[in-house]
Amino acid sequence: MPTPPDTGKVLLVGAGPGAADLMTVRALRAVQGAQALLYDALVPDEILALAPAGCLRIQTGKRAGKASMKQETINRLMLRLALRGRTVVRLKGGDPSVFGRSGEERAFLEAHGVAVEVIPGVTAASAAAAQFGFPLTHRGEARRVAFATARVQDGAVVEEGWAALADAQTTVALYMARDAAAAVAGRLIGAGRAPDTPAVAVENAGRADARLIGASLADLPAALAAAAPEGPVVLVIGEAVAQARAAGAGQPLRASA
Structure with missing residues (x-):
């Protein structure tokens, strides 16, 4: 099935280790431009506050020893929001490519015709x-x-x-x-x-x-x-x-x- 022309995109963004001033400028701009923000539990409030007021915020969990959203559910949620035309930021602690499952998420989204960009972070x-x-x-x-x-x-x-x-x-x-x-x-x-x-x-x-x-x-x-x-x-x-x-x-x- 072809991808709708007004499909949004997903940015897999590294928030760094937690201090807002250790984010890259590109990561900061991505969060500031997010229409939907799916964030890991370890991302602090000072970084979440950088998202615009009208941004949809969803915590996905991903903290050792704690209940968290299943990866398949996260994938489907990103896809659904992107197909609605939203710019989706998947905000991860550290760097998305270091134990951040960025490869799995990118493969899933691109298989469904959604454009993906990876923005690195300090690990x-x-x-x-x-x-x-x-x-x-x-x-x-x-x-x-x-x-x-x-x-x-x-x-x-x-x-x-x-x-x-x-x-x-x-x-x-x-x-x-x-x-x-x-x-x-x-x-x-x-x-x-x-x-x-x-x-x-x-x-x-x-x-x-x-x-x-x-x-x-x-x-x-x-x-x-x-x-x-x-x-x-x-x-x-x-x-x-x-x-x-x-x-x-x-x-x-x-x-x-």
Whole structure:
């Protein structure tokens, strides 16, 4: 069936880690021009307030451990709104292409004749590194960065692929791993990563209330459990992470070589 000529479009927009001033100018303009805004639960009110007064706002959930709208429902909702001629902004925390299901959503919408644009955003690992003073790559210590998730679709911890993250010159940024730190540390150490590898957990990266929890890889699960974070957490593991320091502090966790 042909697509109606007055069909709207969908913009898959990265809101960044949560602070409005870390959004790109293009993302800001997209939100300001939205006629329908489908947003994830972690997008803060200060960003939602940037949408125009007459914009339809729908929370889609997508928060670890909480009830959320099914992906199929989100896809159908975006399609229905676009077919009504609306400019739809699908607002996601971080970057849409980093565990944001942008590929699934784009494929679904384009298969139904809807134009899609992806607008990138600052991802949590980049925000954490900038805020707490450590690099993701560092000459002589970290030649590459691996963005990974600790979980699979049913919520279980991934069983395979840890060997690829065991290289000492790889900085590993793990998403959706807050409640799986012990399993993650065990799998990485079992795959050959040194137990004393510097590691941090950053809660609410990029926001004013961000918190740094630092330890060795072996000790990170206990440190994280003691800190009991409630917000979103990214784990970053690797030699370059030793340069991390609490916001405003002068001394890193461990001096870099």
